[in-house]
Amino acid sequence: MKRFLVIWMVKLLYFAGNLLGKGTSLPGGIALKICPDILKRLKLPKLVVAVTGSNGKTTTVEMIARTLEKNGLRVAWNEGGSNQIEGVTTLLCRRANAKGEVQADVCILESDERYARHTFSYFTPTHFVVTNLFRDQMTRNAHPKWIADLIGEAISEKTTLVLNADDPLVAKFGKDRPGTVYFGMAENIESTKEPVGCYQDHAFCPVCGQRMEYEYYQFAGLGKYSCFGCSFVTPPADVLVTDYDPVGETIEINGTDRIRLAFGGRYFIYNLCAAYAVCQLAGISGKQAASDLSDLVQKNGRVAAFEVAGREGMLLTAKHENSVSYDQSLEYVSRQDEDMTVCILVDAISRKYFTGEISWLWDVHFEKLNTPRVKKVLLCGRYAFDLATRFSFTGISEEKIEVIPSLEEMGRRFYAEDGTKLYVITCFSDKDKIYSRVHALGATAK
């Protein structure tokens, strides 16, 4: 009876919240107060897939959900990324009938890395996808290994793991767990023999602590590794990118299925592999999944065109305090074959208060902008001088760099037509400070 009431209350609150434009975690939060084990009392579908990791969770979940829906499955998923226990509770109650049965064939649940252990103390997902573990918001998350330990607490013995084989910290979850599904990427034209970037997080074996040897790297410590100390190696991938064509922007999986790539280049590939793997687990053929995923990934909110006084611009969204996310945007910019001005805006790191913590700036590979095509670099926002200090070690000549702490000044500077295209890299949290000063043209396909 209590279950019945709680489910209906969530449905009502959700409906009312929608009208008021309120978030999706509130109804679940109230439900959990009234009935803390409500999640335990629901009857879930046969396939319940949890997705976690530092980068790309939301995109991965969306790709999986849309592909499965396209193939006629009823999918319950946390659209909009309400990924803590409250959001998951809202979603599942909302989709449940009077008997507490979640009306879906599949649940795809994006899960916050730190809070997954709370959510999954009430029910056990059938599959657990871990996309990657990178340095991400370390002012909250401590460090990737700390997060790995917390995710470890969320994983039940009964769950089948779907893991990034090329990320040692992630692949470690599959050690001594037969049946684990791995996705990975074979050596390709963009792999490197030496690590690229500012730090060597993955250089030491997560099992025994000794230094590992890499046959090649893809990026950020992902690659083919082996440990001399304990024989921990990159596990063979069930979903393997056998070919990557950066010019044609396609990948080939397991030698047969070709998928078109969207923005993100190679940084995006692992998420695509994870999505492909889950689609197969849900009974979709590889060929079908590849075709549907190709159609899906054409639009991406991370790159948006704008125009300012006749000057063309592109806004690339990265995440502050997440060096891999920045590296991804920097790589995109550095590959453009045109003269450009690059603006980096770091104005608010935390939305709540000022923090002086800028150590992550030393993890971002800003050296990538040291190319002849980059004519000017504008360092903007409250942290402009912290950026300037970091940039003074990139080898980029001083004449190219302008330090502009004031946002008004930055806006005016955009109008200075000098024949270059303007590329702006900033965080979701600082995005509006750009949009209020330019004429947005919307998300683009490329």
Added chain:
Amino acid sequence: MGDFYEDSRVSVRICALFPDRMNLYGEGGNLKILCRRLEEMGCLCRVDCYEGEEPAPNWMDYDLLYLGSGTEEAQQAALQLLFDQSEALADYVESGRMFLVTGNGTELLGHSLTTRTGEVLSGLGLADFQVEQTDRRLLGDVVGRYVGEEMPQIVGFINCCGTIKGRVETPFAELSFGKEWSNDGIRAAEGYQKKRLIATRMIGPLLVRNPQFLEQIVFWLGEEKGVTPNEPDRKSAPWEAYRRSMAGLSERMLMHNEK
């Protein structure tokens, strides 16, 4: 290499301890800015790396040793790899040479380190304290007065899971903001100093964020070498960034005190 010996400049030799393992929070920036400043002063700066995979060098060959932060696993590995150097390092510190430690590298200096699983490891024994780690992460901005020479306040960030047990009589700083992240979480004392062993639990680019403290370090190094530092450019980016950081944190301090 030849140039190094032929160069007439005064050379300053630095050894970075575990620059790969213990480089979690932008530690690399410290050595970059330190070397640049030393070269500005007309010194030749040479940095060697010790990752514990090769025989330990003669520490006495160096003017400064530097150790930063790592994951708890990296930290334990570093302790294990450095443990048989305890005595040599104690001699180094006794000799009055400089040993700069930031972040949870500091946790290795005491008599013992109790890990999150309750294991008690012997520390390097360079400092008179014990450290206990728990599952609770200590995370936050701090501002403090350097205990020693007069200078503007130090700004920093703490990100660790260890608390220092035992009263530290010679801390690195007295915190005026973020006291809950101090050595014991109660008193204002943060970090540890003995002779020129300078250890703070503040992470990452301490010298990048605190040019006033960088000046102190190069002053001491210069003193040893007979080099007087030239005037720093106080309008340069690190100084401007410091002032802004201090202003931002002062604002928070005021709000905090009003509560």
